[in-house]
Amino acid sequence: MNTDKMNTDRIAKQRLNVILIVDTSKSMGGNRIQQVNNAISDIKNKLIDMQNENANVDFYVTIITFSTEAHLYNNDRMKNVEDLDFQPIKAGGQTNLHLAYVELKDLLQKEKKGGIMPDFGGVAPIILLLTDGHPGRWPLTDEMNALRQLPWFNVAIRYGIAIELDDKRTIDVLKDFVGSNGDVITCYNPNLLEKIIKIIILTTSKVQSTNTAIRAKKESVKSVHADVKMQIQESLNDVDNWEW
């Protein structure tokens, strides 16, 4: 084995996992799912640009869809954003959010334990959960407790979008999911859904990808969460002023 091979083979940038948990129940049909599809297509292109410009980070995308059942989009546990073959998602079925939590739990483990997270190092993942309906099963105490056992879940930046929903039960479910690591955004106008999704994913991706190599230690993770929240809120305020 020569050193040239050692130099080039299998040295990776830090991996930044972006995980989208998308409600694809029947009520998401029409404009709502169209907005989500548009957002994901555009996010893919923007993340490819970010990846090309960033020497430290590669972006990997995982999409969990949930309705009557929960699935990994294309059965891909994670894909480098350049290899993501995204075709529009269709809507139909119930809102079994708890099944999406089970899928998420399997993913947020180190590779040696069958998950998608690196055994050494890595960047706190970004998780966005969006839904427009009551969870089919409630409460989700057991599933949430299982997620809270996972260190990768605890460091993740977590956002929730409630689409044209203002009922306390669902908002509470989303708040429980994001905890203090992010925010729940209520989207009353579905025409703005694409923009909101893009603001959350692209802002968090930018912050996370520029903080990798010089960041460390728990309190720094918290401070990055605070930075992300502030920047997203500023961007959303701009949307608010213009269009809400």
Place this chain on the structure above:
Amino acid sequence: MIDYFVKTAIGRSHVKNDIVCQDFSEVYHDEQRTIMAVCDGHGGEIYVRSDRGSKFACDAVMNVLKEKHHLLLYRVEKADFINRIKLEIMCEWNKLVEQDLSKHPISIKEVAHLNEDKQFRLKVNPTIAYGTTLNAVMVLGNRILCVSLGDGGLFGIKRGNVTPILFEDDEETVANITYSMCQEDAFKHLNAEIYDLSDFSTIFLCTDGVVNPYQNLDNFSKSFIFPVLKLFKEGNREKIDQFITDLGLTLGIGDDVSLGILSIDK
């Protein structure tokens, strides 16, 4: 016969952001013993003196372990001895930090870029400024003493197998979060163990800038440890030296990198 190599190189994100190299590595060798340490000063902005912290961690290891008589490594009360070593290293590091603070108190200029919360934390506990990991090995007589706190780590090699040594695999250490010499319960996370000389033929000491680009043990073993070991056995140290420089500046994740190799030819 003992053979060794040690190298620290700055990472490109440190060069880009005009930050000093925060890793430190050190080796001591005499007729009786070889001691090697690699330490990684934390990169978060509050750790304004972590480059000194990592140097003090290496110094603490050297100061404590140079004084140990080899018969101590054969004591029946191994647990007591290990606890004493851990305590002495912790005390020595804290002493060096306190001496530095007393000679050079943290200045307003050093903390000007921090928010009030972080400035307050440093005022209450200035030791935080020196946060660092510590990974060290001493070969003495027929024993190997390994000491570890935080990420990066020690990797023992024997008959083609790579074994992480003293890894605290409690799943807490994800996303660049690591245990630190500066935390209040550091003693709890400082691990030490005594091995027989026959347990390993070579030990690699690494900071996370070396390990993390490889993401998992299998890839790290195949793509880094074995090729580097081959170069080391061939005496090709210039190539290893250059590779570590390149890993910091161009190939890796942008972090500082430190590698120690300690080979035991029995």
